[in-house]
Amino acid sequence: MLRLLQCEAMKLRRSRFLLIGIAGTLIVPFFIIIKAVTRYGSDSRTVVSLFTLYDDALMFLMLLFAPLVLTILHAWIVSREYTDGTLKNIFVIPVSKTAFLCGKLLFLACVTFAFMLISWLEILVLAILCSFFVPVTDLTILSAFFFLVRMLSGGLFLCATQTPFLYLTIRTRGFVAPLIAAAAVCFVNVVLSGSPIAGVYPWSASWLFVCRRFHGQSCPAGLSAALILIMCFWGIAACLLRFRREEVG
Amino acid sequence: MNLLCFLLFVTALLAVLYAVTVTRDTKRQIAEMLDALADIKSGNGNRRILAKTRDRAAPLAYEINEIVLSYENRLAALRRTEEANKRLMTSLSHDVRTPLTTLIGYLDAVEKGVVTGTERDDYIEIACRKSRALKDYVDVLFDWFKLNSNEFAVKMDTVEAAELTRTILIDWIPVFEDRQIEYDFSIPGRPFAARLDPDAYARILNNLIQNVVTHSRADNIRISLRESENRVEVRVSDNGAGIKTQDLKHIFERLYKCDSGSSEAGSGLGLSIAYQLTEKMNGKITAESEPEKGTVFTLMFPAAAE
Amino acid sequence: MNNYVIETKNLTKTYGVGTSVADLNIHIRRGRIYGLLGRNGAGKTTTMKMLLGLTRPTAGEVFLWDKPLRGNKRNLLPRIGSLIEAPGFYPNLTAAENLRIFAALRGVPGPRAIENALEFVRLPCRDKKLFSQYSLGMKQRLAIALAIMHDPELLILDEPMNGLDPVGIAEIRLFLRQLCDGKGKTILISSHILSEIALLADDVAIIDKGVLLEEESLAALEQRSRKYIHFAVSDTAQAARILEREFGETQFAVEDDCNLRLYHPELSVTKIVRVFGENGLEVFEAHTCGESLEDHFKRITGGEGIA
Numbered sequence: 001m002l003r004l005l006q007c008e009a010m011k012l013r014r015s016r017f018l019l020i021g022i023a024g025t026l027i028v029p030f031f032i033i034i035k036a037v038t039r040y041g042s043d044s045r046t047v048v049s050l051f052t053l054y055d056d057a058l059m060f061l062m063l064l065f066a067p068l069v070l071t072i073l074h075a076w077i078v079s080r081e082y083t084d085g086t087l088k089n090i091f092v093i094p095v096s097k098t099a100f101l102c103g104k105l106l107f108l109a110c111v112t113f114a115f116m117l118i119s120w121l122e123i124l125v126l127a128i129l130c131s132f133f134v135p136v137t138d139l140t141i142l143s144a145f146f147f148l149v150r151m152l153s154g155g156l157f158l159c160a161t162q163t164p165f166l167y168l169t170i171r172t173r174g175f176v177a178p179l180i181a182a183a184a185v186c187f188v189n190v191v192l193s194g195s196p197i198a199g200v201y202p203w204s205a206s207w208l209f210v211c212r213r214f215h216g217q218s219c220p221a222g223l224s225a226a227l228i229l230i231m232c233f234w235g236i237a238a239c240l241l242r243f244r245r246e247e248v249g
Numbered sequence: 250m251n252l253l254c255f256l257l258f259v260t261a262l263l264a265v266l267y268a269v270t271v272t273r274d275t276k277r278q279i280a281e282m283l284d285a286l287a288d289i290k291s292g293n294g295n296r297r298i299l300a301k302t303r304d305r306a307a308p309l310a311y312e313i314n315e316i317v318l319s320y321e322n323r324l325a326a327l328r329r330t331e332e333a334n335k336r337l338m339t340s341l342s343h344d345v346r347t348p349l350t351t352l353i354g355y356l357d358a359v360e361k362g363v364v365t366g367t368e369r370d371d372y373i374e375i376a377c378r379k380s381r382a383l384k385d386y387v388d389v390l391f392d393w394f395k396l397n398s399n400e401f402a403v404k405m406d407t408v409e410a411a412e413l414t415r416t417i418l419i420d421w422i423p424v425f426e427d428r429q430i431e432y433d434f435s436i437p438g439r440p441f442a443a444r445l446d447p448d449a450y451a452r453i454l455n456n457l458i459q460n461v462v463t464h465s466r467a468d469n470i471r472i473s474l475r476e477s478e479n480r481v482e483v484r485v486s487d488n489g490a491g492i493k494t495q496d497l498k499h500i501f502e503r504l505y506k507c508d509s510g511s512s513e514a515g516s517g518l519g520l521s522i523a524y525q526l527t528e529k530m531n532g533k534i535t536a537e538s539e540p541e542k543g544t545v546f547t548l549m550f551p552a553a554a555e
Numbered sequence: 556m557n558n559y560v561i562e563t564k565n566l567t568k569t570y571g572v573g574t575s576v577a578d579l580n581i582h583i584r585r586g587r588i589y590g591l592l593g594r595n596g597a598g599k600t601t602t603m604k605m606l607l608g609l610t611r612p613t614a615g616e617v618f619l620w621d622k623p624l625r626g627n628k629r630n631l632l633p634r635i636g637s638l639i640e641a642p643g644f645y646p647n648l649t650a651a652e653n654l655r656i657f658a659a660l661r662g663v664p665g666p667r668a669i670e671n672a673l674e675f676v677r678l679p680c681r682d683k684k685l686f687s688q689y690s691l692g693m694k695q696r697l698a699i700a701l702a703i704m705h706d707p708e709l710l711i712l713d714e715p716m717n718g719l720d721p722v723g724i725a726e727i728r729l730f731l732r733q734l735c736d737g738k739g740k741t742i743l744i745s746s747h748i749l750s751e752i753a754l755l756a757d758d759v760a761i762i763d764k765g766v767l768l769e770e771e772s773l774a775a776l777e778q779r780s781r782k783y784i785h786f787a788v789s790d791t792a793q794a795a796r797i798l799e800r801e802f803g804e805t806q807f808a809v810e811d812d813c814n815l816r817l818y819h820p821e822l823s824v825t826k827i828v829r830v831f832g833e834n835g836l837e838v839f840e841a842h843t844c845g846e847s848l849e850d851h852f853k854r855i856t857g858g859e860g861i862a
Contacts, residue, residue, distance in 0.1 A: 003301070007656050014685070015647040085643025089701060092607050093661040094632040248609040248639075284630065295708040295739055299633055299662030307666075314664040314706075325737055343808060347795070350809040354796030363834075 004095070004103030005110070008077070017076045024069035025115050029122040032056050033130060040134055050127050050138040054147040055211065057123055058154060061116075062207035063189040066158050070115060071165045071182035074108050075175030078166060082173040088248045101243045105236065108166070109159045116155035120148055150210055157206030160228055163235020170242050199224040202231050278306050286313070294321030330397055337393075344386070352379040385459075392452065393518045396525050403446040403529045407553040410441040410450075410481050414474050417451050421458055425470065428462060435473040442553035443481040449526045450550075453534075456519040457485045457546050465489025465544060481550045488543040497538055558585045559621070560709055560741045561606060566615035568601050568765075575601040576765040578615070583743055583758070588735050590756030590773075591745040592852075598765035599745040600640060603713050606743070607637055619709070633661055636707035638715055642698035646687035650678050650697050653686060657701060664706045672700040675730075691718035699727065703734075710734070710742045716751060728755055749852055761852065776851070784817045784824055786831075787840035791815045794836060801830050813839070 012018050035056075036048045081087050090100060124144055127136050165178040172178070189204050198204040199219035206228060208214055214221045281298070288296045294317055300310035355376045358364050364372055395401045414436055425432045461470055467489030474483050492500060501524035527534040531551055538544040561583040568576040576598040583589045591599050604610040606617055608628050617624040619631045644653045654669045663669070673680045676696040689697065695718045702710060710731075716724045732755065734740045746752050752759055753773065760770045788794045791809045798804045798817065806818040817827075828838050 003659055007659055010652065010656055010659075011645050011648070013648055013652065080645075084645055085641055086645060087643070088604075088607075088609055088637075088639050089643055089657060090660065091609055092632055092635065092637050093657065094608070094628045095660055247611065248604065281630070293708070295706075296634065297664035297706045297708075299664055299705055301659060301662045302666065304662070310662075311665045321738070325739060328739070329736070347807065347809045350792045351795035351799060354790075354792035354794070354799075357790075357792055358796055 001099070001103060001106070004099065005107055008103060008107040011080075012077075017073065021069060021073040021111075021115075022118070024065070024072070025118050026122060028060050028065045029057055029119050029126060032060065032123070033126045037130060037134060048127075048130060048134055048136045050123075050136060050140075050143055050147075053123055053127055054120075054150070057119060058150065058211055059193075059207065061119060062154055062158070062210060063193055063204060064186050066112075066115065066154075067162070067165075067182045067186050067189075067203065068179075070112055070158060070162055071178050072175070073111055073115075074162060074166060075169040075178045077108065077111070078104060078169045079173060079175045087246070091248065097244050097246060098240060101240060105166075105239070108162070109155075112159050112162065113152060113155040116151045116158070120151040154206070154210040157210060157228065160232035160235075161203050161206055163232055163239065167235055167238045167242065170239055170246075200227065202228045275306075278304070282306070282310065282313075289317055294318075294324060333397065334394075337390075341390070345383070348379055348383055348386075352376055352383070355379070382463075389456075389518050389522065392522055396522060401449075401526075401529075403449050403526070405444050405446055405530065407442055408445050408447050408450075410443040410445065410483075410550075411436050411438075411474060412440065413445075413447055413450065414454070414472075414483065417454050418472060424462060430462070430467065431469045433469070433471045435471070437474065441474065441476060441481055443550050444553050445530060445550055449530060453523045453526050453548065454483070454485070456523045457548075460519055461485065461487045461489065461544075465491075467543065476552060479552050481552050483548040483550075484545060485548075486543060486545040491540040491542055491544055492536070492538040493540055494538075497536060500536060501534065559583060560585050560619065561589075561743065562618040562621075563602075563606070564616050564618070566602070566605060566617060567613050568598075568605060568610065569613045574765050576605070576612075576762075579762070579765070579767050581760050581767065581770060583741060585741050586735060586739045587757040588731065588742045588744060588755055589758045589760065590752035591743065591760050591762065592747070592749065592752045593745070593762040594747055597747075597762050599747075599762065600713050601765075602762070603637075603639055603711050603743070603745060606711060607635065607639065608632065609639065633705065634707055635709045635711060636702035636705065637711040637713075638698045638702045639711075639713045642694040644686045644694070644697060644701075647685060649682060649685055650689075650700070651680055651682075653697065654701060654704060658704065661705060663704060668704050668706070672704040675703065676700045677726075692720060692723055695719055696723070708740060710740060710744075712742065712744045714745055714747070716746070716748075731755060749849065782818070782843065784819075784822070784827075784841060784843050786815045786817065786827075786838065787813055788815065788831060789813065789837040789839075793834065794831060797830060797834055797836070798827075802827070 032053055036053060039046050040048050081090070091097070127139060130136055131139055165182055168178040168181055169175060185203050188201065189207075192198045192201050192204050193207075196216060196218040199208055199214065199217045199221070200223070202224070205219075205224035208217065208224065209221070209228075214224075278300070285296050285298045296317070297314050298310040300307040304310075355372045359369055359372050359376070392401070415434075418434055418436075422432070424430075458470070458472075461467055465487045467487035469488045471486045472484070474481065476482070500520050524534055527548060527550075533547075533549045535547045535549075536544060537547075559582050561581065563579050563581050566576060566579040566581075567574070579598075579602060581589075581591075581602075591602065593599050601610060605612045606619075606624070608617075608624055619627075619635075622631060624631060645656070648656075650673060651669060654672065658669055665671075670680050676699050678693065678696055678700065686694070686697070695715070699712075699715060702712065712731075715727060715731075719727065731742055731744070735742055735757075744752070744755065756773050758770070758772050759776060761768045786794065791812055791814070794815055795807065795809060798807055802822065804817065804819060804822070808816045808818070810816060824841050824843065828841050831838050
């Protein structure tokens, strides 16, 4: 399994999509800092707080950006094996289809966590830089660590909620369909973000979990968790079942 | 405290998991190696043991592969000779049977009195020629077997190539005259020193000329000797039937005959022998041909250092 | 142990209503080059995919080294090198990096396997050129390098000459021949070009519309396809003498005391029979045999030819 992960990492060398992914990752924290600083500039009564920075970042990431950027990355990592025609070379090695897909899934999880980790680090670094020019409150190791845990838990939820897109990628052998689906999901996320039924929608529910915003929700947290879990298992099972039946050509 | 316990637990779990994986992998690898070795033992020299470069067992696997490969190469050489001998044996039966049966046909006709007078003499002459050709064939065969069992040792010597060539060619003049083949030898008067085995050289040249005489249907043969770039170059050219392009690259192979099935004794070995002998003497032999225009064989040997 | 490296039993593959391969029984002997000849879409690639376990047969079974492929993939597939359809590699990596990935997954027989394989197909090993910048011929070469990297016993090559220039084709042909004759490897090769197979293979299978039409050694095919007149006479010695004296003919072979083949079909059979009769020979049989390879293929594939 370790070897499969190593190989996955080797395959990313010099790839353009990796650059797109990293650029996508860097955008959100950057804009959030800009927004906070400009607000402070126009109204000096507001403060730039690490707390709000991370809270905003989590909202943008979980509801809008992460599903999109991660779907691009995930779908590309999986669909390239179809478009480059490399599956036939891998299956005859032989690497079992289950092992191969599990390796892919693990690697995608790694990508997701790396995505969250980079975002977390970027906000922290930008906040420290900002603190030289404007006052930044809550800038302590403890709060940074607190949000590291939240960001990583956000990564965990993202791993769970990305599986349906993965299934779509395997099903269609391309990354257009999952990308359209991800865009649609994000749109619904935005619509639902303030409403009391956001908890029944797994994607916005995971944001509720990460940021502990279940008060005022009409749907109990248990139901949301169950929904997310069911979707995750269904996604992985569907991927596995579909991929095991995969025939080259 | 809780966190610490949890971390310890996770570490221990990971360690156990790792140990189990390593043991399982090693077990599987050993099983695979044993499987491959059993296969090799049963005679499959092409089986390889595959190992990832960073595996602990990789050097072992690579070493085994190398040993198997070196044995396999030696076996392959043996198998090739064996295969060639087998093929020779099969074609031998045919190559001898057809000319021999034809020969018997002539002798039968003479014995039963089917032919008389000059035709009878004619038949006897043909029978004579055919039996001599058969004898030549058997001689060639003998050479070939000796060459292939590596009993044919060449003794390299510094010899005077021009004189040697002249001596060989003199014996052919009556044959050419008998068959009405015009000949043209251009061998310079000055001596050429070359590193050769004179015996083997004579065989090569004889085989090439024999080939022209029996197969090319040429009425002109040119043989020239010259020196170029520290090499002695001998050319045997004729204006006969030539060799088809698809046949040309195979003519030096063992047992290749452009047309199988012929009542004339012809072994397809002469050129192969010429080729092998030339190689043994560090020389080169090439053939160029144009169908219906003729063929040129070129021999090249290193000249002796002055 | 029999000598079949590959044996299929009633191998069948149907896609929806169409049948791609039907009841295919092929037998590939150890140390031979086996040519699978058929037009595009005849089922060659599907057959090869089933042999490699890339596609599941609808019915029938594949045996490799006398073991069923199903359930033994782990042990059997690493002994095979394959090239199926277009070369598939990661475009953002160099040739060596691509091979390194597959080497890391399968393992190699020696420490310099990647370098050797690349050297072998004449691709530079330290090249910085990416796979996406390769020409079609270079891509094909890399695919061949991948197929031979682990020094497999069996090569399954689907149209390996595609995209190569004539010099490259000659090189690969020579190499395959050498692998088979020199090292005793078994090679299964597919092609839609008759001459390609005729130049390379020892055994030939012709498939058309998924059906195996013929499986035969090339030598036997050529023997059969060589035009000759077969005579059965009372005395071959006299027949041989008459052919030489009366017809000036030397292109014949005596098979035994009463059978003789004349490789000169243009001669009139009736005339020869008459002259034989005049000389007191009894002629039991005389007929023309054989047809050219092309004609043969045309006939058995139903008239349209192969290439």
